[in-house]
Amino acid sequence: MRQLARKRGLVFGLAALIVLGGALTLGVAWRYRHRLRPAYDMTRAVLDGGQIERTADYRNVLFVHHSTGHNLIAQGNVRELFTEAGYAFWDHDYNPTGLTRPDGTPAGYSYNIPHDNTDPDGLAQLFAQRAYAWPVNALSGALQHDVIVFKSCFPVSDIASQEQLETYKRYYLGIRDVIDQHPDHLFIAMSPPPLVPESTTPENAVRAREFANWLTSDEYLSGHPNLYTFDFFDQLAEGDRASPDYSTLRAAYRPEVEGDSHPNQLANETVGPRFVEFIIASIEAFRTADSG
Numbered sequence: 001m002r003q004l005a006r007k008r009g010l011v012f013g014l015a016a017l018i019v020l021g022g023a024l025t026l027g028v029a030w031r032y033r034h035r036l037r038p039a040y041d042m043t044r045a046v047l048d049g050g051q052i053e054r055t056a057d058y059r060n061v062l063f064v065h066h067s068t069g070h071n072l073i074a075q076g077n078v079r080e081l082f083t084e085a086g087y088a089f090w091d092h093d094y095n096p097t098g099l100t101r102p103d104g105t106p107a108g109y110s111y112n113i114p115h116d117n118t119d120p121d122g123l124a125q126l127f128a129q130r131a132y133a134w135p136v137n138a139l140s141g142a143l144q145h146d147v148i149v150f151k152s153c154f155p156v157s158d159i160a161s162q163e164q165l166e167t168y169k170r171y172y173l174g175i176r177d178v179i180d181q182h183p184d185h186l187f188i189a190m191s192p193p194p195l196v197p198e199s200t201t202p203e204n205a206v207r208a209r210e211f212a213n214w215l216t217s218d219e220y221l222s223g224h225p226n227l228y229t230f231d232f233f234d235q236l237a238e239g240d241r242a243s244p245d246y247s248t249l250r251a252a253y254r255p256e257v258e259g260d261s262h263p264n265q266l267a268n269e270t271v272g273p274r275f276v277e278f279i280i281a282s283i284e285a286f287r288t289a290d291s292g
Contacts, residue, residue: 037110041098044109045135052090052144058186058283062145063091064126066118066153068193068262075265076272079104085280090145099141111141119152120171126150127178143185147283151190151232154249154261157208158200165207169214176220179227186226186286188279191215191233195261197248205247209237225289228282235271236263 054060061082063069070093073079079102082089088102098110114125126138135141142148159165172189179187191212194205212233214220221227236253238245245251253267254260263271 038112041109041112042136044107045111045141048107048109049135049144054144054146055088058146058287059087060144060146061087061089061149061279061283062142062147063089063149064113064118064142065091065151066094068153069093069151071262072268072272072275075268076275077269078272078276081273081276082279085276087280092142111135111138113138118150119156120168123150123152124171124174127175131182143182145185147186147188147279149188149190149230149279152192154193154195154199156192157195157211157233158204159207159211160204162207165211168211172215172220176224176227180224183226186228186283188282189215189227189229191229191231193232193261193263194237194247194249196254196259197245198259199261200248202244202246205237208233209247212237226286228278228286230275230278230282232271232275235274236267 052060063073065072069091073091079089079091083102090102091100092098092111092113093100095110095112095116097106099107101107113122114129115122117123117125126142129137129139131143132140135144156168159168175189179185192208194208197205200208212231216229216231216234221229236249237247238250240246249261249263250267253263253270255262255264
């Protein structure tokens with residue numbers, strides 16, 4: 001009996017150690033989950049890479065965005081319109097949300113946009129990454145797709161000085177240099193959306209329009225055949241120079257919550273189809289020029 005009791009004690013002791021060890025492992029994993037998540041995402045992205053097929057006619061589209069882009073997709077019928085036109089439309093939201101498949105289901109992992117930052121400096125960091133054959137970083141993940149659409153969100157449109165504007169331009173010139181290195185991909189930049197009047201100043205808003213105009217100008221685009229710009233800013237901003245709201249989010253496109261610069265459902269329903277049309281037209285123009 002004593003021998004049996006000893007054996008039982010050993011079994012229970014070992015079981016307790018296993019449970020304790022498991023709990024400690026889980027505790028460490030939870031404590032360092034933010035450090036472990038990128039490794040998990042990278043592994044999932046590599047394993048899933050075979051399912052993301054590039055096409056000869058540029059029908060695999062990736063849109064890198066945050067909340068304004070999310071609303072444009074959801075309320076602007078964007079995914080459905082791309083699907084109807086025969087395109088595979090993927091999108092990448094904030095890193096915790098990550099990649100969404102063309103059928104609207106979560107891929108379950110993120111490409112890990114550097115610091116989850118899509119402001120001009122963050123996009124510059126993204127494009128400065130080394131490109132690998134496997135999706136081991138954000139740029140390499142994006143390059144699995146034929147067409148990469150990217151945008152900053154509305155805080156970028158509060159441009160407080162000419163120096164800040166010139167800094168934004170330098171970031172985008174650096175991005176353009178990287179784009180030139182990937183002539184077998186099509187890149188579509190988007191000008192940032194405007195702010196509501198109470199979140200900016202008239203002077204800052206005009207500089208935001210100047211930035212949008214530059215992104216769509218020949219100065220930025222000419223001589224770079226695989227780079228196009230969708231003027232998201234102009235689609236949403238008040239264009240009447242005599243209006244006190246010039247270059248801010250149009251009154252009809254403002255949400256009910258004061259100070260919120262997210263374009264409302266009417267804005268997204270209006271601009272969504274135009275966005276899809278522009279992307280498809282750009283692909284066709286690029287494909288035609290490429291084949292010629």
